Amino acid sequence: MVSEAEERRQRSLLALGLVVLMAADLVLAASDHWSVFFAGVALWGVHMGITQGLLATMVADTAPADLRGTACGFFSLVSGIAMLFASVVAGLLWDRLGAAATFQAGAGFCVIALIGLAWRAVARPPRG
Template structure:
């Protein structure tokens, strides 16, 4: 059991390094892209990449699948993190941008905490496949919400 724990701990830093390497490499190009295309469309595409990442991670049983899923997750981060900041800045009045960023980060942090607790419960209670399947499901719900909001704004 101790050997498995050591292997798992070594794997976690490798996963984080791989995801952050992809994120760092792709963030600038996606940041440039976000200056030229619809934020809404790019956010939907980023969520679709997250669904793909979660799907790959849910079904993978080999390290190559793990790396693909982690790489896709890094691409998702590159597509969405700067974009979300730009969207907050664009939506907030200039005199309230600091407050808007603070509130955005508060809500994001609380959501991340709740998602992490749920992920841990699913992982321990059912298994990693359930955790990633739930992540994909929540991402699909977010995509649906964005599409409905967009449709409502168009009418």
């Protein structure tokens, strides 16, 4: 079981990762110049560095020891389905509204995720 302090640290890192992803999306939406593009890609890479290992750790910490492999596999399945859906939505937005709107929508989804993360932290009863 993970301590409350560790859960807070993980939530903080996840929130930081979402903020960095939102910044990457906004940078990529701002301009089509190559230097801006590379700045956005660099921020996206920082986001991936913050969140990918963290998400795997959060899954492993949450699952019972005898189901960790199953939990990681199920997480990967759900992540893949979510990425497929997100890619379809992004493709439709890009086709209909352009690249900037696609990245702006991504930043908006980051805001929604941050609100959900904050709401969950407030709504969760203290352990004891």
